[in-house]
Amino acid sequence: MNQTIRRLPHARIEADSTVEFFFDGRRYTGKKGDSLASALLANGVGVVGRSFKLHRPRGILGCGTEEPNALVQLESGEYTEPNVRATLIPLYPGLVAKGQNAWPSVRFDLLGAVGLCKRLLPASFYYKTFMWPNWRSWEWLVRRIAGLGTAPQAADAERYVKQNIHADVVVVGAGRSGLEAALEAARDPAKRVLLIDSQEEPGGRLLGSPVPEERSWLANALSEVAQRDNITLLCRTTVNGYYDNNVLAALERRSNHLGPRSGNAFRECFWRVFAGRVILATGAIERPLVFPNNDRPGIMLASAVREYTHRYGLTLAREIVFYTNNDSAWQVALELHRVGVKVDAIIDIRGAVDSALVEGARDAGINHYLGTRVINTKGRSGIRRLKIQRAPADGDPSVQSVESLPCELLAISGGWTPTLHLYSQSGGKLQYRESDACLIPDCNNQNISVVGRAAGEFRGELNLQCQWLTPDVPPENQWVDFQYDVTAADIQLAARENFVSVEHVKRYTTNGMSVDQGKTSNVNGLGILALATDREIPAVGTTRFRPPFHPTTIGAYAGIELGALYKPVHLLPAHKAHLTCGASFDDYGSWQRPVCYPKPGEAEAAAIAREAVAVREAVGLLDYSPLGKLEVVGPDARAFLDRVYINNMVSLKHGAARYGLMLNEAGIVIDDGVVVCLAEDHFLLHTTSGGAAVIHRHLDEWLQCEWTDLQVVVNNCTTQWATMMLSGPKARDVLQQLDCDIDLSRESFGHMQYREGHLLGQRCRILRASFTGEVSFEVSVPARYGQSLWKILMQRGANMGITPFGIEALMLLRTEKGYLHIGADTDGNTMPQDLGWGGAIARKAGDFIGSRSLSLPVGLDADRLQFTGLELLDPKGQTISGAHILSADERTTNGYVTSAVHSPNLNRTVALGIVAGAAQRQGEEVTVFYDGLRQRARLVSPCAYDPEGNALNG
Amino acid sequence: MIRIECPWCGLRSESEFTCGGQSHIVRPENPAEVSDEIWAEYLYQRENPRGLHRERWRHTYGCRQWFNVIRDTVTHEILAVYHMTDSAPEVSGGRE
Incomplete structure (x- = not known):
């Protein structure tokens, strides 16, 4: 088995090279230029995979992206990738791959016993067979047995990048038609042409051609492409998505062909392609024929046989038989003969075939059986014999003769399917062409054209005779979708069960749902469904193609935006100083802010409580820089703000500050804050x-x-200024120690006042507002002085017990005071009248945003959820935000707790909430429900600490 | 992903913009005086055409300016770009 087959002289591989690789633990060698698939075939490895459901042994069917069987797990650990088509892996030294969905190996798979239970596993088997007692009790077993590769456990060690590219003309596919189109478009030197090809080298089907003229045509075309300054050729790049306005997504494999640890900076590049015009030259994919046991290893698409023979120089078998319904396979057979590969027979379902082909076969000594069908295949781990049935000359079906032929390789062709996934993704519609039984482009709104085989131009007539499945023999073993084990019988079953829509049949049978998205199975499935439902193909319609055309590495979508680069982070100007003070950080919006400043060994909750007490008893310092700061300037600024806030801004005096509540036009509270008048x-x-x-x-x-x-x-x-909040009874004392030209005294600088001046020689803005309930100075300096201000305040305040406090202590303090936190204590329905602002609205003269909505019936509902304080009757009781307030009959919710903290200053739980009709229900007792626990509570004023506001005005 | 001609910055990728939905919605002149029905219609009722749609976009990651666009909702083709204060131009093509 380990003996590699000798290569034909015209192969495009380096015949004297040796590349070592490993498959399923065994060591093999291939040649430079091989794919993993061709190297496995060269080593006589026939079984490369096991089917998804029934674990049937499967061999290589195709030679490119259409391959449904040869899916392997490539490499291991942080480099592993599941479900890679062996046909698309260029061989590199030391390559390690494993067959999938088999135990212990694809050669000898104990799970193959599942195949004996095929009767139990029809289409949608998991809905039917595994329903008792429920699907859950079977899921683990099915997931273990059915499946493909294994998802990587370790983080991907490779790096990926994303790039944009613009071009006037983008040609997808560098086969003959694509090369012609690109060279034609590039004649205009002003046009930038981008030619994208998915294979390891450009050339498309020409790479598998033995014809000398075609080979030299390719060489000339490629050298002309290289000479054109206005053509960019992107190789190893698969276009996977086609979006609006001619935007394409393509994946370039930059170092995959070198294997892991290649030293390249990026393994793959995700290209966003912006195209003026797109020309699709995406070729066509050959279809298998559907007949009993058509899934055995050794049954291969004729186009793949051609490619393995001429591109990789392999003589695939001693007994090669072709089975076809069209002319293209005859050409392949004759080409094989011309390079010295013996073809035993051609079986054609057609009764009459072009005489030139028949004569050619006769001259080549190839037996041919016209009007003949393959009705079964035999062989244990690969095909060995064929059973064929010939229609007798007089056409009487009752006396058909059956014959058996030896066969080691069966090359099949059931016609061609233009590769129109991208065309369909772009919004294009397809039409059915009866003569070749294929779907071709119809109409499209985008600037796109399709050329070559993708457009159904097959360079020579196919003279196809349609056969979607083999009649007069059981459909149970006639495979349609090799990857997901869907048979003709499954599709017929779906039709019998009244699935009519092609989209439903796809999901019910899983035909075309596998990782190849039915590249070889879709059209055959359509044909069988059309027959089963007695309709024409156009009436059945097609499933819609969606991106990606070919599976794309998740890492390529992510690009470099991982870890620290995932999202930009806002750091406070004094970030380093907070680190020095021992802050623990968390993300609040885009900002990274100190949660609290725990001392060594101190728990976070204890630190938060200590900080909150320090603010009430002495003084605390908070970095308040993320506080939003918008400046509004202009002759109409005041009139504008009066329309923006529910509060009166007409009377706001220079140097004064006023609380404002902002609504959207639907009357919902969206923001609140302090507005300051800096000038008229x-x-x-x-x-x-x-x-x-x-x-x-x-x-x-x-x-x-x-x-x-x-x-x-x-x-x-906001980010121009660093804002430090000094808060507590000693806040003024701390600030007064600094050189400042603003009179900070209680008499001249009262609560809700604002001053500008200089602090330590630098510009400063000081606002007296309070979110803690204590005397507070919100001192803003240019951001570059934020850190030095923090340091100097900490230093000068040390003898007064200054304590840095974090965002959590601030939230605790404002909850004690019942200060509203928009978004926490309000929801998407909260209107100002729910917050006690009904009176102010009534007094306001002019219109403001949202004003009219407040008097819609919804705004007048007596049961609106309204902001309130909640006092638990049990002084030791605790609750949590999200706990429900129950209705009187306990059958429904009457609101919920929005903020709840343990107050170290009051030594009890303080809670806020929004409760139905709370304004009219103050003093009423309610039940708070959380996690099965019912607690009695009283609706009270939100302000639990210092309701008189003595501390505030100190 | 489409590309949009910002009237101030030129042709840019859609990812720089924010769509603000239907444009030319007229706010009642005296909100206090209109009926609940008219106000609710102004707030909530929107066109959902198959074809030409006049909508406003903002060049969020650019000049931050709002402007109007006529877009074909079937093809995403943008047939006109005009200032907020302009009335919608007549366009040919697309489907009405």
């Missing part, structure tokens, strides 16, 4: 942290699309 025509809007970009977009849309007469400009300056 200049305002500073604070948005929810992380919401600045969204609100910026919202404001821009109103200015640009609706109120185009307003003279206003909005700009997002």
Whole structure:
């Protein structure tokens, strides 16, 4: 077995090279220029895979992307790739591959016993056979037995990249038609032509041609392509997707042919191709004939036999028989004879064949059987004999003669299927051509044309006689989809069970659903369905092709956007200082922010509580830089803001700040924050942290699309400023130690006031607002001084017990105070009247965004979910955000808890929620339900800590 | 993926833009005075044509400007690009 077959002299491989490789643990050698498939055939390896469902031994059927059987697991560990077609793997030194879906190996597979239960495994067997007691109890077994390759467990060690490319004309396929089209298009030197080919070398079917004129034509065409400055040739590149506006997705295999650890920077490149015009020269795929036991190893498409003989120089067998329904296979047989490969016989279902072909066969000493069908095949791990049935001369079907022929290789051709996956993806419709029994391009809205065999131009008539399955013999062993073990009987069964739509039949039988998406099986399946439902093929229709044409490595979709490059991260200007202070970080929106600053050995919850107490008792320092800061400038800025917020902005004075609530046009609360008047025509809007970009977009849309007469400009300056929040009874004391030209005294700088000035000689903006309930100074300095401000505040505040606090302590403190957090304490239905702002709205004179929606019936509903505090009756009770408030009859939910914390300052749970009609139900007792636990609670004011606000005004 | 001619920046990939849906929706002049039905129609009712669609797009990862587009929803062909304040031009081609 290990003896490699001697190669024919005209092969395109390097005859004196030796390439070592391993398949299923055995060592073999092939030649440079081989594919794994040709190398396996050269070594006489017949069984290369096991079928998906029944574990039938399978051999190589095709020679390219159409291959349904020879799927292998390539390499191992972090380099492994499942379901790779052996026909597409260029042989490289040290290649390691394994057969799939077999145990212990594809040669000897114990799971082949499944084949004995074929009767139990008809189409949709898992819906029928494995229903008792339920599918779940069988799933593990079926998943173990059925299947293909194994998904990699380790992360992919290779790297991938994505690139864009633009061209005036893109030609897909560098076979004869593609090369002609590219050279023609490139005659105009102003046109950029991109020629894309999926094989290891360009040439298409010409690579498998023994004809000297064709070989020299190819060599000339390729050298002309190389000389043209305006043609770019992308080899080893498969176009997998065709999208709107002539955008294509293609995968270039840059180092696959060198194997793992090639040293190349990128294994594959994912190309996004932007094309002016697309010319598809994607060729055609040969169809198998459907007959009993047509899946044995040794049965191969005639086109593949041609390729293995002339391109790889293999003499595949001693007894070669052809079986066909059209002229193309005769040509292949005669070509084989011309290079000295013996062909024993040609079997043709047609009663009459072109006399030139018949004479050619006769001259070559090839027996031919016209009007004859193959009705069975024999052989254990590969085909050995054929049973053929000849129609007698007088045409009486009752006296047909049956004969048996020896056969080691059966080359089959059931006609050709133009490769129109990309055409279909592009939105093109297909039409059926009766004469060749094939689908060809019909119409398309995109700038696309199809040439060559893809367009059904077969260079010579096929003279095909249609036979979708073999009549008068049982359909059970007539395979249609080799990869998923679908037989003609399965399709007939689906038709009997009243599946009429071709899309339904596909899913019910799994015909064409495997990793090759039915490249060899779709049209045969259509034909059998048409026969079974007594319709014509055009009436049956075709399944729609979707990307990708050929499986694409997930890593190629990801490109370099992995790990740290997956998503950009916003770091705070004082990030390093937080690290020094021992911060633990987390992502909040796009920002990485300190959660808290645990001391050595301190748990996070303890750190958060300690920080929250420190703010109430002394002073805390928070990096508040992500707080959204939008500047709104222009003569109409004030009028604009008055329409944007539900609050009155007309009366906002220079240097003053006011809380604002922002709605969308449907009346839903989308943001809140403090608005500052910097000058008569200049305002500073604070948005929810992380919401600045969204609100910026919202404001821009109103200015640009609706109120185009307003003279206003909005700009997002969030990252221009670093903002440090000093909060707590000693906040002013800390700040006053720094050299600052702003009067910070309680008398001249009150709550909700804003000042600009200089701090330590640099510009600063200071806002007195509070999200903690304590006296707070939100000090903004140019971002480049953020870190030094943090350091100096920590240093100067040390003697006053300054404590850095993180976002979690801030959330705890605002929950104690019942301060709303948009998005947490509101949902997609919350209107301002649900937050206690009904009165303010009623007082506002003019129109504002969302105003009219508040008085729609939905806004007036008495059972709207409204913002409220919740006090658990059990002082030791705990709850969680998401816990439900039950209705009185406990049959439905009446709202839910939106924020819940253990308050270290009150030593009990503090909770906020939105509850149906809560404004009218204050003081009422309700049941809070979470995880099976019912707790009684009272609806109370949201503010649990310091309701008088004494701390705030201190 | 389609390419869109931004009136300010030129031909760019769709991935730089955000589609804002149907354009030329007229906001009632006096919202307080219109009926619930008219307001709800303004808020929620949208065209879903097979063929020409006038819609607004924003060059989000570019100049951040909104502009109008006439797009054929069948072919995704863009037949016209015009400013927010312009009225929709007559176009030929596509299907109405």
